[in-house]
Amino acid sequence: MPDLLEVKGLETQFKTREGIIHAVNGVSFNLKEGETLGIVGESGCGKTVSMMSLLGLIPMPPGKIVAGEAWFEGKDLLKMNNEEMRHVRGSKISVVFQDPMTSFNPVLTIGKQTAEPYRIHNNASKGEAYERAVKYLELVGIANAKERLNDYPHQFSGGMRQRVMIAMALICEPQILIADEPTTALDVTIQAQIIELMKDLREKLGMSIIWITHDLGIVAGLAHRVNVMYGGYIIETAPVKGLYSNPQHPYTLGLLGSLPRMDETEYRRLHSIDGLPPTLLERPSYCPFEPRCKFAVEKCRHSNPALQEVEGEGHFAACWVNPKTGKEY
Amino acid sequence: MAKGEVLLQVKDLFKHFPINQGLFSRSKSKVHAVDGISFDIYDGETLGLVGESGCGKSTTGRTILQLYRPTAGEVLFDGDNLAKLKGEDLRRKRRYLQMIFQDPYASLNPRMTVGKIIGEPMDIHNTLKGKAQLERVEELLELVGLNPAFLNRYPHEFSGGQRQRIGVARALALQPKLIVCDEPISALDVSIQAQVVNLLEDLQQNLGLTYLFIAHDLSMVRHISDRIAVMYLGIIVELADRNTLYAKPIHPYTKALLSAVPFPDPFIEEKRKRIILEGDVPSPVNPPSGCRFRTRCQYAKEICAAEKPVFREVEPHHFVACHFSDDLK
Ligand SMILES: Nc1ncnc2c1ncn2[C@@H]1O[C@H](COP(=O)(O)OP(=O)(O)OP(=O)(O)O)[C@@H](O)[C@H]1O
Ligand SMILES: Nc1ncnc2c1ncn2[C@@H]1O[C@H](COP(=O)(O)OP(=O)(O)OP(=O)(O)O)[C@@H](O)[C@H]1O
Ligand code: SF4
Ligand SMILES: [Mg+2]
Ligand SMILES: [Mg+2]
Numbered sequence: 153m154p155d156l157l158e159v160k161g162l163e164t165q166f167k168t169r170e171g172i173i174h175a176v177n178g179v180s181f182n183l184k185e186g187e188t189l190g191i192v193g194e195s196g197c198g199k200t201v202s203m204m205s206l207l208g209l210i211p212m213p214p215g216k217i218v219a220g221e222a223w224f225e226g227k228d229l230l231k232m233n234n235e236e237m238r239h240v241r242g243s244k245i246s247v248v249f250q251d252p253m254t255s256f257n258p259v260l261t262i263g264k265q266t267a268e269p270y271r272i273h274n275n276a277s278k279g280e281a282y283e284r285a286v287k288y289l290e291l292v293g294i295a296n297a298k299e300r301l302n303d304y305p306h307q308f309s310g311g312m313r314q315r316v317m318i319a320m321a322l323i324c325e326p327q328i329l330i331a332d333e334p335t336t337a338l339d340v341t342i343q344a345q346i347i348e349l350m351k352d353l354r355e356k357l358g359m360s361i362i363w364i365t366h367d368l369g370i371v372a373g374l375a376h377r378v379n380v381m382y383g384g385y386i387i388e389t390a391p392v393k394g395l396y397s398n399p400q401h402p403y404t405l406g407l408l409g410s411l412p413r414m415d416e417t418e419y420r421r422l423h424s425i426d427g428l429p430p431t432l433l434e435r436p437s438y439c440p441f442e443p444r445c446k447f448a449v450e451k452c453r454h455s456n457p458a459l460q461e462v463e464g465e466g467h468f469a470a471c472w473v474n475p476k477t478g479k480e481y
Numbered sequence: 482m483a484k485g486e487v488l489l490q491v492k493d494l495f496k497h498f499p500i501n502q503g504l505f506s507r508s509k510s511k512v513h514a515v516d517g518i519s520f521d522i523y524d525g526e527t528l529g530l531v532g533e534s535g536c537g538k539s540t541t542g543r544t545i546l547q548l549y550r551p552t553a554g555e556v557l558f559d560g561d562n563l564a565k566l567k568g569e570d571l572r573r574k575r576r577y578l579q580m581i582f583q584d585p586y587a588s589l590n591p592r593m594t595v596g597k598i599i600g601e602p603m604d605i606h607n608t609l610k611g612k613a614q615l616e617r618v619e620e621l622l623e624l625v626g627l628n629p630a631f632l633n634r635y636p637h638e639f640s641g642g643q644r645q646r647i648g649v650a651r652a653l654a655l656q657p658k659l660i661v662c663d664e665p666i667s668a669l670d671v672s673i674q675a676q677v678v679n680l681l682e683d684l685q686q687n688l689g690l691t692y693l694f695i696a697h698d699l700s701m702v703r704h705i706s707d708r709i710a711v712m713y714l715g716i717i718v719e720l721a722d723r724n725t726l727y728a729k730p731i732h733p734y735t736k737a738l739l740s741a742v743p744f745p746d747p748f749i750e751e752k753r754k755r756i757i758l759e760g761d762v763p764s765p766v767n768p769p770s771g772c773r774f775r776t777r778c779q780y781a782k783e784i785c786a787a788e789k790p791v792f793r794e795v796e797p798h799h800f801v802a803c804h805f806s807d808d809l810k
């Protein structure tokens with residue numbers, strides 16, 4: 153399938169009192185049509201910033217996109233002016249955020265907010281836009297959608313608000329939906345509702361999804377391919393099954409080993425990853441995982457490995473060492 | 482007391498919170514946060530307490546420790562009903578029951594040094610002073626894996642995982658018997674969670690501690706607990722040892738909850754069939770009549786609205802509150 157989005161060498165930094173935060177350090181990836189790409193990694197590793205950089209949603213200053221290209225429909229998203237970006241954002245590429253309450257305007261009705269993106273992008277009449285809002289609210293499972301158009305966000309539960317957010321994001325039938333931890337604030341039974349809904353909708357609408365999460369369980373059931381991020385880098389990328397059955401980066405191995413599994417019958421002490429994630433105050437000349445890595449060799453301390461194909465097709469890791477053998481490649 | 486004997490008994494415990502609806506309203510509405518629960522905690526075990534947001538887990542923990550005074554019911558510990566104790570009598574018992582909180586940022590006083598924070602319970606309970614206290618604090622810091630030299634630092638100088646260790650050290654200061662761990666790892670990064678869980682396990686082994694472990698994350702609860710209680714809307718719907726609960730859940734809510742948990746394994750996720758619950762959890766202000774779960778239960782019949790199901794021992798050591806528990810085995 154053809155690539156819908158091609159990101160090359162994205163670098164984003166923030167100027168802060170402590171110094172420059174190297175939030176995203178040369179991130180490259182492709183997204184195919186109809187593909188769901190999972191982005192995992194712990195807090196602060198650059199998941200949100202890398203995606204928001206693509207959509208012109210980084211506050212500048214303190215933020216700055218230092219380098220990179222992001223090709224979508226023959227144009228570089230990073231070179232677009234505000235006007236051009238407005239045509240893309242919310243219409244061709246849309247976003248669902250983690251916290252539905254802060255993304256809503258509390259004094260506007262659900263109907264108005266759901267219909268708004270469609271009105272703006274398609275020059276539709278109010279009646280037309282509301283009709284379409286009803287259709288999409290029904291699609292995401294809001295019962296009696298028509299009667300609830302005049303309700304306000306606080307009259308909806310957390311799970312319902314997240315559904316409305318999804319309806320808003322989908323109303324223009326985007327080619328790409330970026331979902332930034334859309335279920336993290338929800339209970340597991342509601343999370344399961346939303347994930348089933350998304351699986352159903354991506355079939356129906358044939359869209360591509362970028363799903364950001366720190367939950368390796370969600371990604372396992374939803375993504376076709378996964379990028380694992382650490383300290384502003386993609387340190388491993390692979391088709392979902394290859395990643396879980398054959399993790400190639402010591403960090404990915406460590407993460408998977410630190411999770412308890414519900415299908416384990418024997419007690420197993422969890423493997424912990426010692427130490428802390430990097431502060432991002434420097435752009436390391438060494439492997440960013442080296443201070444915590446059990447496999448590190450001399451080379452890791454003075455050279456930062458790039459992604460290289462290591463295992464089967466499309467499976468890349470940024471590591472000098474083959475963790476299976478413990479030896480350098 | 483020998484390991485495996487009853488350490489603490491909760492009998493028909495209720496905690497209701499009145500709702501303030503303005504100066505002149507004499508409304509009797511109240512939040513039924515904990516609405517009649519009974520269970521035992523055995524010496525040396527970890528009892529897991531799970532359930533969705535707002536179901537009453539924290540209130541249960543706090544009411545057991547008498548941080549909230551119960552609306553009704555008994556908490557039997559060391560020959561006394563804590564619900565009836567006051568003042569000095571209560572304080573003397575309270576030192577054996579400690580708590581670790583979810584938020585390692587909010588739960589430590591930012592203006593106190595680590596040494597003061599950990600030493601404070603010893604001041605309050607008049608146990609150790611001066612040099613003896615200092616030595617004990619150093620010992621505790623070492624016990625939780627922190628450098629005793631950190632004594633004079635302030636909480637903001639530590640990472641989330643380290644702060645959680647400080648919270649653990651403080652809870653251990655008075656050699657407690659039971660520690661209520663209220664979501665002690667939810668705020669931590671995945672790679673740090675295993676560090677804290679391993680620490681709690683080691684301390685339990687070495688000091689013979691008993692835990693009431695409250696959490697959202699069902700796979701972590703399974704990992705750490707000997708027995709698990711599932712709460713829904715203020716009541717316990719099922720309680721069993723961990724293997725039984727996960728392998729043969731009986732209550733329809735437990736079944737749905739477990740089926741909603743994502744597995745970090747794409748091969749398993751591919752084949753899983755989920756029970757997707759309809760709708761949201763009802764309000765604890767007006768909980769449904771009869772069985773609390775009936776509004777979302779696929780097995781509900783007339784009797785479920787008419788009668789409260791009894792929380793009874795359906796199989797040895799396996800308690801369930803459902804009218805159809807015999808059919809659902
Ligand atoms: N406006 C900002 N000013 C300064 N630093 C920022 C800003 N926004 C993000 N950062 C920094 O950039 C880094 C990457 O942040 P990002 O939000 O992408 O993390 P994330 O992977 O999405 O984490 P989380 O899982 O917590 O959402 C972090 O160190 C963060 O502190
Ligand atoms: N101090 C309080 N005053 C009034 N209502 C309260 C108070 N504490 C808790 N509640 C209410 O009691 C119910 C149970 O709350 P509780 O905090 O025990 O839930 P929980 O299971 O710990 O949820 P979470 O998983 O979100 O921490 C909720 O409806 C909550 O709003
Ligand atoms: S490059 Fe070296 S330090 Fe980095 S992950 Fe690989 S082995 Fe570890
Ligand atoms: Mg983020
Ligand atoms: Mg709680």
